[in-house]
Amino acid sequence: MKRKTYIAISALAVIIVSVIMGGSFYMLGYSLDPDPNRRDIDSALQVLYGRAPFMKAWTDSVRGNGLLRDTFITSVDGRRMHAVYMRGDSACGRTAIVVHGYKDCHVTFLYIGRMYQERMGYNILLPDLNAHGLSDGESIQMGWKDRKDVIRWAEVAEEMFRDSTGKSQIVIHGVSMGAATTMCVSGENLPEYIKCFVEDCGYTSVWDEFRNELHDEFSLPSFPLMYTADMLCRMKYGWGFTEASPVSQVRKCRRPMMFIHGDKDTFVPTWMVYRLYEAKPGNKVLWVAPGTEHARACLDHPEEYAGRVGAFIASAVVSGQTSSASEK
Structure with missing residues (x-):
């Protein structure tokens, strides 16, 4: 028995x-596991146009005229990494690196890049993260190991876009997993030319x-x-x-950061942004977008989004200072 x-x-x-x-x-x-169709750029364009129909004419124009260009680099471990870039008319060494979200690619956040290029005159560089878009990779890294790739892209951007005096000013702006990547970057030992960060609906860990x-x-x-x-x-x-903890990285960040989140976000719950904001020492700004679900603040409030981001960056990059502020 x-x-x-x-x-x-x-x-x-x-x-x-x-x-x-x-x-x-x-x-x-x-x-x-990555999306098996991640290299299908035409499908990604349809996703972009579904989210932001106003982007079709602009995207067709800049691609058709060769203004939006591809570039590839090799990572330290041998992966082939892809990004697109576009020069600003009055950039003067100012560049925005725009980092996409989970199972997206550079295409689907071109509307953020357009905001920087048109509204602020910046150069823009939009990388494909590991195992996304046209970049190599066998697994999604949720922003953690991606932080090293974005720092490498910042080095590339500094070399490409420095002004006539050899100076560069770089903003890193990420949405969703790209926001988590941005925050993971912020806690590293960084070159002086990376001036500030904008994180939009990133998670705590x-x-x-x-x-x-x-x-x-x-x-x-x-x-x-x-x-x-x-x-x-x-x-x-x-x-x-x-x-893989953005909140731990943010605690080490000593450069200005803007936090953006929708108050109706359930995919990355809104409570996370308050914990992130509280963890960040020094210069920081918080905007909780009303009535907004995940990763839609720019699409729901385009003018306010551009205005708030522009004001933050002008303070953070030009003067090197930005006050702590929390707004709903």
């Missing part, structure tokens, strides 16, 4: 462990974001899948959900 009980318990334990590990592998693949999605999409608790998937991520990709 005892032997049968032992066998039954052991079999049940094996089944439970198998289910948990199977669920963990599924969760990791579901979250970090990968752990917090995945936990939120596990609950909202699958109605599952954090334990045990979050813990086993985190372990698998560390083993397979060399980073963990808690390690």
